[in-house]
Amino acid sequence: MTTTSARTETGSTLTHLECTYCGQQYSAAELHNLCTICGKVLYARYDLAAARQKLRPAMLKDREATLWRYREVLPVLYQENIACLGEGWTPLLDMPRLAQAAGMQGSGNLLVKDEGQNPTGSFKARGMAVAVSKAKELGAKAFGVPSAGNAGSALAAYAARAGLPATIIMPEDAPLINKLDTAVTGAQVYLVKGLINDAGRIIKANAARKGWFDLSTLKEPYRAEGKKTLGYELAEQLNWNLPDAIIYPTGGGTGLVGMWKAFAEMEEMGWIGSKRPKMIVVQAAECAPIVRAFEQGEEFAPLWENAQTSASGLRVPIAVGDYLIIRAVRESGGTCLAVTDGQMEEATKEIARSEGLYAAPEGAATYVALKHLLASGFLQPNEQVALFNTGTGLKYPEVLANAFEFPVIPADTNEL
Numbered sequence: 001m002t003t004t005s006a007r008t009e010t011g012s013t014l015t016h017l018e019c020t021y022c023g024q025q026y027s028a029a030e031l032h033n034l035c036t037i038c039g040k041v042l043y044a045r046y047d048l049a050a051a052r053q054k055l056r057p058a059m060l061k062d063r064e065a066t067l068w069r070y071r072e073v074l075p076v077l078y079q080e081n082i083a084c085l086g087e088g089w090t091p092l093l094d095m096p097r098l099a100q101a102a103g104m105q106g107s108g109n110l111l112v113k114d115e116g117q118n119p120t121g122s123f124k125a126r127g128m129a130v131a132v133s134k135a136k137e138l139g140a141k142a143f144g145v146p147s148a149g150n151a152g153s154a155l156a157a158y159a160a161r162a163g164l165p166a167t168i169i170m171p172e173d174a175p176l177i178n179k180l181d182t183a184v185t186g187a188q189v190y191l192v193k194g195l196i197n198d199a200g201r202i203i204k205a206n207a208a209r210k211g212w213f214d215l216s217t218l219k220e221p222y223r224a225e226g227k228k229t230l231g232y233e234l235a236e237q238l239n240w241n242l243p244d245a246i247i248y249p250t251g252g253g254t255g256l257v258g259m260w261k262a263f264a265e266m267e268e269m270g271w272i273g274s275k276r277p278k279m280i281v282v283q284a285a286e287c288a289p290i291v292r293a294f295e296q297g298e299e300f301a302p303l304w305e306n307a308q309t310s311a312s313g314l315r316v317p318i319a320v321g322d323y324l325i326i327r328a329v330r331e332s333g334g335t336c337l338a339v340t341d342g343q344m345e346e347a348t349k350e351i352a353r354s355e356g357l358y359a360a361p362e363g364a365a366t367y368v369a370l371k372h373l374l375a376s377g378f379l380q381p382n383e384q385v386a387l388f389n390t391g392t393g394l395k396y397p398e399v400l401a402n403a404f405e406f407p408v409i410p411a412d413t414n415e416l
């Protein structure tokens with residue numbers, strides 16, 4: 001006996017895929033990775049005139065507190081395919097004490113988008129929720145991904161939620177918690193004696209034979225769609241205004257290029273004007289390929305040798321979307337800078353002491369960058385800046401493991 005179940009349309013206005021480099025178009029009705037002509041990144045395109053009719057900003061106040069509130073401009077066509085764990089719609093926190101410590105003026109000028117509150121503790125949840133859901137809709141039966149840590153955690157969770165198997169390859173020195181929260185879902189986890197690009201090569205070499213859909217950063221079009229919701233949320237939470245600057249801890253750059261795409265879409269729908277924030281990339285001092293390429297005036301960023309940083313999300317020595325990141329930074333009048341692991345560690349403590357937020361080292365890096373850019377005069381004290389805390393510090397116990405001394409007291413004492 002066969003049963004047919006009614007499907008509920010999401011109202012998605014997805015039309016096709018388009019290469020961001022050569023412009024070649026592809027059908028959105030089948031799975032694609034990179035452009036088969038030029039090897040560059042594909043973007044999802046929508047009928048934004050239709051989206052504008054279907055979804056007016058005023059309607060959003062009655063929508064669910066997840067990123068699926070923007071479903072008309074997300075790629076999933078049927079509600080039943082959505083694997084949701086409550087991702088997105090994270091708070092945009094005002095940080096007055098931290099702003100003062102950094103030498104900023106005015107109230108409400110330092111904001112932190114706290115992505116640590118996502119499922120699996122990082123904003124990787126956004127990209128994987130959308131990519132897994134869409135790939136399932138298009139018939140994917142299994143997934144593979146290389147991961148510095150958090151992408152593996154997120155894929156593992158959403159694959160389990162979608163009822164599909166996942167294989168994850170991460171560097172041997174990935175954080176313990178990422179190994180555990182990945183393996184606990186039943187995902188197949190391999191540790192490679194190398195970096196994320198080695199893991200990526202091995203995934204790619206096995207994907208076709210093993211039947212995995214490769215979900216590597218920007219090597220399929222839909223993780224960026226999930227991450228672009230950072231831009232939609234930022235605008236909605238600021239009542240359809242954008243800050244003067246965005247400081248973003250950049251590995252593969254999905255979130256940064258995703259937000260840049262979101263701003264263009266929102267402008268086309270008439271939700272925001274043409275003003276854009278300065279897009280600012282922060283990387284780790286010992287893995288800064290985008291910073292180097294930006295400073296040298298290049299369009300692409302070659303592999304960074306011997307990449308090292310305890311901010312695992314920034315340990316990305318080569319990025320397939322390098323030209324998209326650099327383009328967004330240049331068009332926005334932004335900049336790129338690198339900070340050390342020691343500075344991230346100090347900033348983690350400073351943010352937590354002054355505002356109670358235990359940030360991931362990647363998030364802390366944005367605050368280090370803010371202070372540098374205020375000191376150099378690139379940012380003015382009265383400008384409004386949004387920092388992206390891309391994960392929770394709770395996922396990085398190794399980083400501060402030896403940072404504190406805990407006085408031990410006998411049980412029978414009342415004196416301190």
Ligand SMILES: *Cc1c(COP(=O)(O)O)cnc(C)c1O
Pocket residue numbers: 122123124150151217249250251252253254255256312313314360362363390391
């Ligand atoms: C992956 C990751 C990043 C880098 O994100 P991209 O969008 O790939 O640049 C930053 N921070 C954390 C915590 C991450 O997991």
Ligand SMILES: [Zn+2]
Pocket residue numbers: 019020021022023024035036037038039040
């Ligand atoms: Zn192309």
